[in-house]
Amino acid sequence: MKQFNRLKGNEGEKIAEEYLRKRGYEIMVKNHQTRFGEIDIVASQGDTLRFVEVKFKQTEQFGTPEEMIGKNKLNQVRRTAEMYLLTNPDIAKKFDKYQIDAICIVEETGRVTHYENIY
Numbered sequence: 579m580k581q582f583n584r585l586k587g588n589e590g591e592k593i594a595e596e597y598l599r600k601r602g603y604e605i606m607v608k609n610h611q612t613r614f615g616e617i618d619i620v621a622s623q624g625d626t627l628r629f630v631e632v633k634f635k636q637t638e639q640f641g642t643p644e645e646m647i648g649k650n651k652l653n654q655v656r657r658t659a660e661m662y663l664l665t666n667p668d669i670a671k672k673f674d675k676y677q678i679d680a681i682c683i684v685e686e687t688g689r690v691t692h693y694e695n696i697y
Contacts, residue, residue, distance in 0.1 A: 589634065589685075590632050590633070590634025590683050591608065591609075591618050591619065591632050591634075593634070593683050593690060594618070594619060594630065594632040594681040594683065594690070595608070595619060597681060597690050597692065598619065598621050598630070598681075601623075602623060603621040603622065603623045603628070604621060604622045604623070605619060605620075605621050606620045606621060606622055606627075606669070607619070607620040607662075608620075610658070610662055612658050612661040612662070612665075613661075614654060614657040614658045614661055615654040615655065615657070615658045616658065617629050617630070617631070617655060617658050617659060617662065618630055618631055618632040619632065620662065622673065625673055625674040625675065626673060626674070626675050626676065626677060627663075627669070627670075627672075627673040627675070627676040627677075628676070628677055628678070628679050628694075629655060629658070629659040629662070629676065629677070629678045629679070630678075630679045630680065630681055631647060631651065631655050631678065631679070631680045631681075632680075632681050632683070633646045633647060633680065633681070633682045633683070634682075634683045634685065635683070635684055635685070636684075636685045636686060637684065637685070637686040638684055638686070638687075642682070642684070643682035643683060643684065644680075644682050644691075644693075647680055647682075647696075652678065652696065652697050655678050655697070656678060656697055659676065659678060663676065677694065677695040677697070678695070678696055678697040679692065679693060679694050679695065679696060680692075680693045680696050681693075
């Protein structure tokens, strides 16, 4: 089951990456891991560095992808983003600001929703 979830997660991240590229974002890093957790996508647009959490569901039968992003998950992404900035000072210096975004995908309907600056 875990392997299946990882495959589906990868599928969702590819969809999110394509979505961002089409909108002019530069994908800098995928699946950045620290001891605090993982950031699915680190992307930039203009003077803003974005840490993107991707949530992918096949259907909304048992809830929406948005419902999977709670306070604990946001805190984990924030801590991981801060660690990324600390360990990559050259990248941190290039950007005036950073934010946390979420991309929620539902495979069955083809819905892709981008929530900006959610934290």
